[in-house]
Amino acid sequence: MKFRNRKPKEVEADLVLNDGVQLSRKEKFLRAFKEQSGWLFVAPAVILMLIFTAYPIVSAFINAFKQDLRMTSLGVTGQPMYNGWGFDNFVRVLKGDTGTGGANFLQCLINTLVFTFVSVPLSTLLALLISVALNSIKAVQKAYQTILFLPYLTNSLAMGAVFATFFKIVGTQSSPDTVGIVNLVLGWFGISPIDWMGLQSPAWQLGSLSIPWAKYIVVIVYEIWSGLPFKILILFSALQSVNKQYYDAARIDGASRNTILWKITAPMISPQISYLLVTGIMGGMKQYSAIIGLFDDTMGHDYDVGTIVGYIYQYLDSSYTGYAFAASLILFAIIMVITAINLRVSNKRVSY
Amino acid sequence: MRISIQHLTKIFPSRTKGGKEVHAVEDMCIEIPSGKLVGLLGPSGCGKSTTLFMLSGLENPTSGKILFDDQDVTTLAAEKRGIGLVFQNYALYPHMTVQQNIRFPLDNMRIKKEEGNARALDAARLVQIEDLMSRKPNELSGGQQQRVAIARALVKMPNVLLLDEPLSNLDARLRLQTREEIKRIQRETGITTVFVTHDQEEAMSICDIMVVMKLGVVQQIGEPQSIYDDPNNLFVANFLGTPPINIFKGRIEGGKVYVGQEAIGETSYDDREVYVGIRPEGFVYDAHGAFTLGVDHIEVMGRDKSVVALHESSTKPTVRCIIDSDVVLPHEATQLRFNIKPYKLFLFDAETEERLK
Ligand SMILES: Nc1ncnc2c1ncn2[C@@H]1O[C@H](COP(=O)(O)OP(=O)(O)O)[C@@H](O)[C@H]1O
Numbered sequence A: 001m002k003f004r005n006r007k008p009k010e011v012e013a014d015l016v017l018n019d020g021v022q023l024s025r026k027e028k029f030l031r032a033f034k035e036q037s038g039w040l041f042v043a044p045a046v047i048l049m050l051i052f053t054a055y056p057i058v059s060a061f062i063n064a065f066k067q068d069l070r071m072t073s074l075g076v077t078g079q080p081m082y083n084g085w086g087f088d089n090f091v092r093v094l095k096g097d098t099g100t101g102g103a104n105f106l107q108c109l110i111n112t113l114v115f116t117f118v119s120v121p122l123s124t125l126l127a128l129l130i131s132v133a134l135n136s137i138k139a140v141q142k143a144y145q146t147i148l149f150l151p152y153l154t155n156s157l158a159m160g161a162v163f164a165t166f167f168k169i170v171g172t173q174s175s176p177d178t179v180g181i182v183n184l185v186l187g188w189f190g191i192s193p194i195d196w197m198g199l200q201s202p203a204w205q206l207g208s209l210s211i212p213w214a215k216y217i218v219v220i221v222y223e224i225w226s227g228l229p230f231k232i233l234i235l236f237s238a239l240q241s242v243n244k245q246y247y248d249a250a251r252i253d254g255a256s257r258n259t260i261l262w263k264i265t266a267p268m269i270s271p272q273i274s275y276l277l278v279t280g281i282m283g284g285m286k287q288y289s290a291i292i293g294l295f296d297d298t299m300g301h302d303y304d305v306g307t308i309v310g311y312i313y314q315y316l317d318s319s320y321t322g323y324a325f326a327a328s329l330i331l332f333a334i335i336m337v338i339t340a341i342n343l344r345v346s347n348k349r350v351s352y
Numbered sequence B: 001m002r003i004s005i006q007h008l009t010k011i012f013p014s015r016t017k018g019g020k021e022v023h024a025v026e027d028m029c030i031e032i033p034s035g036k037l038v039g040l041l042g043p044s045g046c047g048k049s050t051t052l053f054m055l056s057g058l059e060n061p062t063s064g065k066i067l068f069d070d071q072d073v074t075t076l077a078a079e080k081r082g083i084g085l086v087f088q089n090y091a092l093y094p095h096m097t098v099q100q101n102i103r104f105p106l107d108n109m110r111i112k113k114e115e116g117n118a119r120a121l122d123a124a125r126l127v128q129i130e131d132l133m134s135r136k137p138n139e140l141s142g143g144q145q146q147r148v149a150i151a152r153a154l155v156k157m158p159n160v161l162l163l164d165e166p167l168s169n170l171d172a173r174l175r176l177q178t179r180e181e182i183k184r185i186q187r188e189t190g191i192t193t194v195f196v197t198h199d200q201e202e203a204m205s206i207c208d209i210m211v212v213m214k215l216g217v218v219q220q221i222g223e224p225q226s227i228y229d230d231p232n233n234l235f236v237a238n239f240l241g242t243p244p245i246n247i248f249k250g251r252i253e254g255g256k257v258y259v260g261q262e263a264i265g266e267t268s269y270d271d272r273e274v275y276v277g278i279r280p281e282g283f284v285y286d287a288h289g290a291f292t293l294g295v296d297h298i299e300v301m302g303r304d305k306s307v308v309a310l311h312e313s314s315t316k317p318t319v320r321c322i323i324d325s326d327v328v329l330p331h332e333a334t335q336l337r338f339n340i341k342p343y344k345l346f347l348f349d350a351e352t353e354e355r356l357k
């Protein structure tokens, strides 16, 4: 440690000593190299970022403005053909006038917003309550912690498949006359089986849009559940680092359990809560794999529970790639606006 | 409110299997009259905070009783005891303003907003922080935070105020000032107050009653001056006083107290080995004095001067004698002789370390 600390200082000292003395070209180069050598260390990361992040962003940005872009029909140059520049892609995406059938952008946007803004706050709240409970038990705390963390290690497609089975209206192939476990439990309360995820799934109609509420419930329950482990991990460790003396002080001050939770505990870990909300909402806006896991790649009946990223994938797969680029830019803008609002709100509320 | 502590004991079980349990407080008995300022004094780890936490209800005693007036509060929940507690590092809620911090106990009592604000302001005035009400704790200095903590403890008009080393985080000047302040507030409010400190000077200067503790056991209870003048044992004599008492190995022989070959005092006790304690102010310079000390150097302090001396029987590296600055000492003396004021000389049994009174 000592040795390492001394090395750069010696180098510095050399440079100072040399100052004012005429340097040879080689020395100048070496000095410049030493000063700039930090770049060498970040180069691998920078190069990878340029290839896999910067290039796609720029490319998407450019292609979004190419009208009538068809990846499948190549022109004489071997490049995909397009028909001049303009906002055509954006207009058609937003109007739902893509002329190809398939997913509807507005429907996907509403789905995404509902999934995100219902499931993220609920699962954060639930994670907070569970963490507080976990923090207050002494025995087998470690065991509970492990159990609660397990879903985090499970593949989301596999989890989706399991959930799909839970919510089935009919049972398995081997016993087709049974119902899924959710309907079974509801049955005990006299509620007749609901086709949660199938063709007969109930929905409200709103003009050209549909609100398939039963499917919404499935997605939201799934997202709350799958979001819990990570949130509990973060909040639980945040709770453990809160100085116990604040709770002693609160007891002396006669605070009830409820007051302690909302007036002491929650504000104390508000940086972590805010982190979970901000990243949770960002992640929620990009949700895709859960829907595929639950509903296959048709994303429900004719994309009625599709998300924006689902919409983008669908058009990436088709020959109408321009719509995918346009939609991804719109999503980018939406996430940016929401995150900006989020950060502004949390800066106001998370302040100590 | 009168506090009666009866045979209070706290044993913390050991954390590891087969480890030793900690007897943090053992068989403590103290009667605290209403309206007094009581100081719990002892070195770090002697169970002062544990005692305070048992009084506040944050810790349950292993055995023993606590009475407030005539009510047994031993098992009463903390929030029902009507006490105010100032923590060692204040424990102000960092996300609340000063005003919200002070009002928090009142909010929990469901006191109306206007009344709560008025009372918070009163408490803030008492500790002179009424201009800081809208600040957050991290925008305050240590001394200001400490006042907020006191205001928060006082605002609910507690029957008992408990302070855990409230001055230990302050710098020297602020400590002096704040300890006067605490004394003033205690006088003004008349609240029975228990004040924990490891600093004997602090305890001596503000307490009505002082309780000296060692390893969970109460050593002596009394007024600061009387404990200083009449310590029960070697530990108490050693712990009180700056500069500390000088201790010599000595013996009693035929009614005389010997240190080395010199008889420096008289006693009625039988012959035995003893520790001889002499307060620094107990030395009187006399060219023909009974006790000879080798001079190391002399420190002149203005009001008085210290002879820093050496003696082979001393249990400490140096012996310190404080004498008036107008006493003329022989120039460049290597040895000085002193007589010892009898009431500044204490004898302690060499084995039990108990005082021979
Ligand atoms: N919660 C606890 N568990 C185990 N031992 C403790 C606990 N609190 C205090 N102790 C022990 O009890 C003794 C007294 O502690 P404390 O009352 O904090 O001392 P003081 O306040 O006088 O410095 C110490 O030896 C300490 O290690």
Ligand SMILES: [Mg+2]
Pocket: B045, B048, B049, B050, B088, B165
């Ligand atoms: Mg302590």
